[in-house]
Amino acid sequence: MIVSLVACQAAAVAQESVQKQFVGTWELRSLMIHAADGSVKPLWDEHPVGRLIYDAQGRMFGLLMPEARNQADGRTIPEALQGDVVGYYGTYVIDTTRQVVTHRVLASVRASESGAMERSYVLQDGQLTLTARGTRDGAPVAYVLTWRRLER
Secondary structure (H helix, E strand, O other), X not given: OHHHHHHHHHHHHHHHHHHHHHOEEEEEEEEEEEEOOOOEEEOOOOOOEEEEEEOOOOEEEEEEEOHHHOOOOOOOOOHHHOOOOEEEEEEEEEEOOOOEEEEEEEEEOOXXXXXXXXXXXXXXXXXXXXXXXXXXXXXXXXEEEXXXXXXX
């Protein structure tokens, strides 16, 4: 009984430690598609823009797009780029045993980002790598997003 209590306490401490590492603002550095044939290429371009924010209360927000889609400077963009944006917010839960963060979406700009979305994670040296499994053109792919910490 004491052994299981100690194990539960250790798991809770590990969970809290990982959650603290997630909390803060992250800047998107790359978004790559890894195909089943071993090929790797950027989803949009070499310099996507984005922010991902996790808070200590379990809330999160994410917005990302290709650099050419960013209209912050007031320019207009071609109609073809209008749909190239991912934006949603909600809550998150971390499973340290599986090394998975689950985003539970409350509002989104696209139906493909809805419900509970699982991402495997790696936290290392101020960098967060999230990997999402999916399909593209009918084939299985992994979307690998690399984020750099901006602040806590």
